[in-house]
Amino acid sequence: MNELLEARGLNAYYGASHVLRGVDFRVGRGETVSLLGRNGMGKTTLLRTLMGLTPSKSGDIRLGGADIRGWRPSAIARAGVGFVPEGRGIFPNLTVEENLVFAAREGADGRRDWTREGIFALFPRLAERRTNWGNQLSGGEQQMLTIGRALMSNPALLMVDEATEGLAPLVRDDIWRTLKLIADKGVAIVVVDKNLDDLKALCRRHVILVKGEVVFEGSTEELAARDDFVRSQLGL
Numbered sequence: 243m244n245e246l247l248e249a250r251g252l253n254a255y256y257g258a259s260h261v262l263r264g265v266d267f268r269v270g271r272g273e274t275v276s277l278l279g280r281n282g283m284g285k286t287t288l289l290r291t292l293m294g295l296t297p298s299k300s301g302d303i304r305l306g307g308a309d310i311r312g313w314r315p316s317a318i319a320r321a322g323v324g325f326v327p328e329g330r331g332i333f334p335n336l337t338v339e340e341n342l343v344f345a346a347r348e349g350a351d352g353r354r355d356w357t358r359e360g361i362f363a364l365f366p367r368l369a370e371r372r373t374n375w376g377n378q379l380s381g382g383e384q385q386m387l388t389i390g391r392a393l394m395s396n397p398a399l400l401m402v403d404e405a406t407e408g409l410a411p412l413v414r415d416d417i418w419r420t421l422k423l424i425a426d427k428g429v430a431i432v433v434v435d436k437n438l439d440d441l442k443a444l445c446r447r448h449v450i451l452v453k454g455e456v457v458f459e460g461s462t463e464e465l466a467a468r469d470d471f472v473r474s475q476l477g478l
């Protein structure tokens with residue numbers, strides 16, 4: 243597959259603690275990849291390192307062939323990576339509509355696939371709340387808005403950390419359905435979540451991190467074939 247993002251031998255530390263240990267991670271154009279692992283295994287750190295939010299001490303990160311390691315997060319975003327961090331982070335004192343408009347930008351390749359109306363079509367609940375303030379939204383609506391906001395920059399890759407954590411089951415289903423629609427539009431997705439079945443339904447490839455090292459990388463079929471190993475690594 244035509245690679246979009248390719249990281250090799252990534253090492254990252256928090257102080258003396260070695261958190262990413264030689265991680266290789268790749269995402270093809272339009273590919274859907276899950277990032278799995280128990281709490282504290284380095285999933286968030288990997289996403290933050292790819293986004294330029296956490297420094298990597300060594301390794302290589304390429305986006306569309308360009309060497310982006312050491313770039314500022316804003317430059318990585320402009321180059322085509324949208325990030326939905328754990329715990330969201332919308333502007334509470336802007337309306338839903340303003341949160342979206344504020345983030346609008348053409349994609350790195352000049353695409354303008356995602357508009358405010360496109361986001362409202364994707365998330366009808368946000369359309370109903372377009373004049374509400376960010377701080378008046380439910381947890382699920384905030385997550386929808388954070389995803390919508392990331393899409394407004396027309397990213398080639400969307401990275402979603404803890405996609406459905408803390409959300410009610412029906413809202414979770416909404417998020418999964420929407421991520422599928424986004425993937426169907428050709429946006430590559432990396433998603434961290436706890437629900438293995440939902441991840442298997444959405445993603446074509448899966449990566450398991452244990453203590454900052456990749457212990458499994460393979461297709462949904464390969465993941466299913468090693469169910470016992472996978473469940474033990476995930477503590478399920």
Ligand SMILES: Nc1ncnc2c1ncn2[C@@H]1O[C@H](COP(=O)(O)OP(=O)(O)O)[C@@H](O)[C@H]1O
Nearest residue numbers: 256259261279280281282283284285286287288
């Ligand atoms: N800001 C930080 N400072 C120090 N240690 C951190 C920080 N963030 C995470 N860690 C540690 O790094 C390891 C990986 O954390 P994290 O990437 O958040 O894992 P995950 O997302 O898989 O739960 C954990 O041991 C965690 O305690």
Ligand SMILES: [Mg+2]
Nearest residue numbers: 285286287328
């Ligand atoms: Mg995390």
